[in-house]
Amino acid sequence: MLNSHAPDGQPWHITVLRNRNGMVATFMDWGATWLSARVPMQDGKVREALLGCATPSDYLEQTAYLGATVGRYANRIANARLEQENIQLIANQGPHQLHGGPEGFDRRRWQIVSQSDSEVHYRLDSPDGDQGYPGNLLVDLWYRLDDENRLSIHYQATVDRPCPVNLTNHAYFNLDAEHGDARQHQLQLHAAHYLPVDESGIPDGGLQPVADSSFDFRDGKIIATDFLQDEHQRRVKGYDHAFLLDSAGDVSQTAAQLTSADGKLQLRVHTSAPALQFYSGNYLAGTPAREQGQYAAHQGIALESEFLPDSPNHAEWPQPDCWLKPGQQYQAETVYQLIAIG
Secondary structure, eight states: OOSSBOTTSSBOOEEEEEOTTOOEEEEETBTTEEEEEEEEOTTSOEEEOBOOOSSGGGGGGOOSOTTOEEOSBOSEEGGGEEGGGTEEOOOOBTTBEETTOTTOGGGSBOEEEEEOSSEEEEEEEEOTTGGGOOSOEEEEEEEEEOTTSEEEEEEEEEESSOEEOBOEEOOEEOTTTTOSOGGGSEEEEOEEEEEOBOTTSOBOSSOEEOTTSTTOOTTOEEGGGGTTOSHHHHTTTSOEEEEEETTTTOTTSOOEEEEOTTSSEEEEEEESSSEEEEEOOTTOTTOBOSSSSBOOTTSOEEEEEESOTTGGGOTTSSSOOOEEOTTOOEEEEEEEEEEEOO
């Protein structure tokens, strides 16, 4: 894995975290990317819970943001424009900006500040004007693995000019060891409202209640149950929507719970972010896969912790301000806990 080189001519640097249970999580410095999560099961086998590529260089050939750290602003900004400050960003999805622009944080070499068996600390310096964003931004990121199989991601950032900041990880989970259609997983989302979008994923109107809709996952259901059963889903070929979380930034509360089709592995998500983007892998087809060549559409589920999409242009939404100002510190944490349950 270390013989090939990244676009900057330097080798990839792989970090492996382990805990006392035998869980192994793997990362690389390019994109501060989460590569793998191998979980010991009750039957003594080890199950891979994360979609990923066969080699680091394969990550350059995919556009699904597999496991990458996304920024400066995750999700979409309409017309690639910060209306409040009259700032034009660099577009990379038609007229809009997606996941921080064409050369976002997923396409950067992150500095390894320190690493141990249980933690790796990455840092990235984003200069003024990067992808159109104002100000110099310094980001620190910690991945930590504890003995309860909790992989926590802690973000910290500062700026010298006001700038919206929205960092997330774009891991895709298939709790059936990467096999099969992930829409057979059961999902519980503790959220009473979701945000409709147009065909480009740009917010279309305001927040809507999930009650009496295909977006109601409060009691948990198989993802396939109501798949493509309404116009809001059909616009984007499935679920690719932000849900405003009931936990409202309280990381001690469970935001979401995903269970494998065979019922033997469960993912619990806790986050300080106000929203989760639930993406059912609608455009995964053709993505280089770890073992079988290419992934199919819907083979992985993303649960991205973040602000609502296009938040810099919607101060009216009921969530904290996404604009980071000089003298302030951006702090966010998301915890993914993988539990073998029989």
